[in-house]
Amino acid sequence: MGQLSNMLYLASIWVIPVVIAVTFHEAAHGFVARFLGDETAWKLGRVSLNPIKHIDPVGTILLPGFLLLLGSPFLFGYAKPVPVNFRALRNPRSGMVWVAAAGPAMNIALAILAALAFHLVGYLPVTAAQWAAENLKNALIINVVLAVFNMFPIPPLDGGRIAVGVPAQLGADLNIVSQVIASSTDSVIRTILRLTGNT
Numbered sequence: 643m644g645q646l647s648n649m650l651y652l653a654s655i656w657v658i659p660v661v662i663a664v665t666f667h668e669a670a671h672g673f674v675a676r677f678l679g680d681e682t683a684w685k686l687g688r689v690s691l692n693p694i695k696h697i698d699p700v701g702t703i704l705l706p707g708f709l710l711l712l713g714s715p716f717l718f719g720y721a722k723p724v725p726v727n728f729r730a731l732r733n734p735r736s737g738m739v740w741v742a743a744a745g746p747a748m749n750i751a752l753a754i755l756a757a758l759a760f761h762l763v764g765y766l767p768v769t770a771a772q773w774a775a776e777n778l779k780n781a782l783i784i785n786v787v788l789a790v791f792n793m794f795p796i797p798p799l800d801g802g803r804i805a806v807g808v809p810a811q812l813g814a815d816l817n818i819v820s821q822v823i824a825s826s827t828d829s830v831i832r833t834i835l836r837l838t839g840n841t
Contacts, residue, residue, distance in 0.1 A: 649710065651773075652710060653710055654773070654777075655773065655776040655777050655780055656706065656710065656780055657706060657710075658777055659756075659777055659780045659781035659784045659785075660702075660706055660784055661693050661702065662693075662752065662781065663749060663752060663781065663784045663785050663788050664696065664701075664702060664720055664721035664788070665691060665692075665693040665696050665721060666691065666748050666749070666752055667721070667745040667746075667748055667749055667788060667792075668688070668696045668721045668722070668723065668724045668745065669688075669689065669690060669691050669696065669724070669748075670744040670745050670747065670748035671683070671723075671724040671726060671741055671742075671744050671745050672684065672688050672689035672690075672724040672726075673689055673744070674740055674741050674744040675689075675724070675726045675731070675737075675741045676689050678731045678732055678733070678737040678740060678741065679730060679731045679732040679737070680726055680727050680728070680730040680731050680737075680741075681730070682725050682726060682727045682730065683724045683725055683726060686725060688722075688724050688725065689724075696721035696722055696724075697721065697722070698720060698721050698722045701720035701721060701722075702720065702721055705720075726741055728741070738803050739803070739804050741803075742800040742801075742803035742804050743800065743804055745789075745792060745800050746788070746789040746790075746792045746793050746800055746801075747789075749785040749786070749788045749789035749792075750785070750786070750789050752781065752785045753781070753782050753785035753786050753789070756778045756779075756781035756782040756785065757778075757782055759774075759778050760775065760778055763775045763778070
């Protein structure tokens, strides 16, 4: 019984922040897409803060549950991506950047709110204060990790869309971007091969 109650406690301090983080992340994409002219997510009922609308059976349930059962020191998950028709945006090039940036920006906002909420923990009863503090600490960590991870300039991550959209907005030659990525990749591969004695 002690192990079960411990697992339930662990689930309560990790699952809640994960579900909130991924739900608000995806909803932010939908809200900004609708604001900028694309009704796709709105028509599918995905412009919502209701977690059920965004739950992915693997990313939102199985992956965090599996990590919890393994006794992982942290949980991670993801939601169903919000569908966005970038061509339906009033200005597809800049709109793509704003829609992509909305998710990570929401996670940073949630991380800031979690950090600010630490100031209120002292007003709670001791047992509730500990539970709230752990939830807030995990919310801070999860939201920052989700924001940073999604900003990697690799499609289909949000950062990949931003990396393509910003140079296009600036009139830059996207071939240069792909050449930089390719040459960087080649350099890393050569370094790994050299370090492992394969050259």
